[in-house]
Amino acid sequence: MSRTAARPPAAAKLTEPGWLTTTLGDADYEFLCQLIYERSRIHLGPDKRVLVASRLAKRLRHLNLNSYQEYCELMRSPAGAEELQFLIDRISTNHTHFFREIKHFEFIRDVIIPTWNAVKGRKEPFRIWSSASSTGEEPYSLAIHFAENFAPAESGRWQIEATDISTRVLEVATQGIYEQERLTSVGPEALRRHFQKGEKKWAGHFRVKDELRRRVHFHHLNLLEGAYPFAWSFDLILCRNVMIYFDRPTQETLVQRLTAKLVPGGHLLVGHSESLSGVKHSLKLVRPAIYLKPAA
Helix, strand or coil: CCCCCCCCCHHHHHHCCCCCCCCCCHHHHHHHHHHHHHHHCCCCCHHHHHHHHHHHHHHHHHCCCCCHHHHHHHHHCCCHHHHHHHHHHHHCCCCCCCCCCHHHHHHHHHHHHHHHHCCCCCCCCEEEEECCCCCCHHHHHHHHHHHHHCCHHHCCCEEEEEEECCHHHHHHHHHCEEEHHHHCCCCHHHHHHHEEECCHHHCCEEEECHHHHCCEEEEECCCCCCCCCCCCCEEEEEECCCHHHCCHHHHHHHHHHHHHCEEEEEEEEECCCCCCCCCCCCCEEEECCEEECCCC
């Protein structure tokens, strides 16, 4: 894929640590952009150069490298295969919080759950996939939401799979420990029921209770590579604030792959800043950022 990387503005040099001998030059940035695209399909334009440089600076120091050119030489060497996962971890954007985009959770409560429960004789559980789970706030928000809104007699009839391309954020997610200020959108009753308050060195932190953490299964996964590790299809898939980093062909590929893992009548939720307008797909728009796979 061709990119034309403009030279960084003068202000970009101010972000470079003093021990680095060079800034991130055109050729090195182009190489890293291409490598990241090939591995993750994340599209980085010229405006992301400062971000890439700043996120890699600490890593260069850790590796005793004095320039981005040396880092690119490492990535071209056999040792670069092992380093590649760290590169993807650092570049992936992982901003999230509990109950982000609350309209989605309201739709799940008011439309999706009642519709699903209205069908008698179901034997399979309600299956949810948080496909870009980041540090766990989204899948744990879903777990809280289903625990609160499924009837007690149906409490065991839902399960959540959570995936992310970044091993770094998955480590945080599996621990399920969060600072108190990150839980402001969780109501006090839900906080009491589903979290343990930390003490001593963990003061100011809360951990998701074991019974809820056991309902969420985390996996490392690149959404655009290989077969998905699930033998079943899902009633609900969330892929929010992911496609904004992909070009159009990649968006279409991803939507087609996700649609194939939806049951007929299942829903795909994307971010409110995203749209499938202009993307080839077979889904029906229900509300902004909410799509339905029509029944066969």
